[in-house]
Amino acid sequence: xxxxxxxxxxxxxxxxxxxxxxxxxxxxxxxxxxxxxxxxxxxxxxxxxxxxxxxxxxxxxxxxxxxxxxxxxxxxxxxxxxxxxxxxxxxxxxxxxxxxxxxxxxxxxxxxxxxxxxxxxxxxxxxxxxxxxxxxxxxxxxxxxxxxxxxxxxxxxxxxxxxxxxx
Numbered sequence: 001x002x003x004x005x006x007x008x009x010x011x012x013x014x015x016x017x018x019x020x021x022x023x024x025x026x027x028x029x030x031x032x033x034x035x036x037x038x039x040x041x042x043x044x045x046x047x048x049x050x051x052x053x054x055x056x057x058x059x060x061x062x063x064x065x066x067x068x069x070x071x072x073x074x075x076x077x078x079x080x081x082x083x084x085x086x087x088x089x090x091x092x093x094x095x096x097x098x099x100x101x102x103x104x105x106x107x108x109x110x111x112x113x114x115x116x117x118x119x120x121x122x123x124x125x126x127x128x129x130x131x132x133x134x135x136x137x138x139x140x141x142x143x144x145x146x147x148x149x150x151x152x153x154x155x156x157x158x159x160x161x162x163x164x165x166x167x
Contacts, residue, residue, distance in 0.1 A: 015140065015141075017142075017145075020140065020141045020142065020145065020149075023136075023137075023140055023141075024137055024141065024148075024149045024152050024153065025152070027133045027134075027136060027137050027152075027153050027156070028137075028152045028153050028155060028156035029156060030130075030133060030156070031130065031133045031134075031153050031154075031156030031157050031159075032156040032157070032159035034093075034097065034126065034127075034130040034133075035130055035156065035157050035159075037097060037100070037123055037126055037127060037130070038066075038123075038127050038130075041062075041063065041066050041120060041123050042063060042066075045060070045062040045063040045066065045120060046059050046060045046062070046063055048062065048104075048108060048116060049061060049062040049063070049113070049116065051108075052107065052108070052111060052112065052113035052116055053113050054113060058113070061117060062116055062117050062119075062120040063120070065117045065120045065121050065124070066120040066121070066123050066124045066127070067124060068121065068124065069120065069121035069122060069123060069124020069125050069127075069128075070124035070125070070127045070128045070131075071124070071128075072121075072124070072125070073096075073124060073125035073128040073129075074128045074131075077089050077092075077093065077125075077128050077129050077132060080092055081132065086132070086136055089129060089132065090129060092129065093125065093126050093128070093129025093130065094126075094129075096122045096123070096125040096126040096129070097122075097123070097126035099119070099122050100119050100120070100122045100123040100126055101119075103115055103116075103118055103119035103122065104116060104119035104120070104123075107119055133153055133156075134150055134153045134154060137149040137150055137152070137153040138150055
């Protein structure tokens with residue numbers, strides 16, 4: 001990796017070890033909590049979709065739209081990260097996650113299937129941002145700490161499966 005590539009990627013072995021550790025733990029916890037979003041959508045999307053859909057044939061459409069949202073937002077997340085930094089991308093993803101919850105709740109209360117589909121699309125966008133947490137973990141620590149950082153953040157993903165399943 002050249003120096004310019006390293007600085008673009010955000011490699012900052014210059015951060016104190018305590019700050020690096022704090023960042024890794026925050027990313028791990030965020031991965032666990034935010035990753036539960038996907039688990040909840042996959043577990044309940046078809047059930048809610050069946051309740052709200054105008055026809056039973058559309059019951060699983062919200063889950064498909066979630067996946068489309070994730071795919072559609074992956075490249076824009078990369079562009080935002082490159083142009084404005086990870087913080088901006090993480091904040092945009094968090095905004096999408098908040099809107100997912102608010103619109104999903106409103107859709108259920110009002111019985112709006114299409115609003116629920118919009119919510120799941122935004123949930124996919126949120127999931128696209130969550131997938132970048134591991135890159136932040138790898139890039140923001142010293143090279144000798146990368147394996148541990150990745151393990152902790154990916155462990156947060158395992159915890160997401162447990163948290164989401166029990167929600």
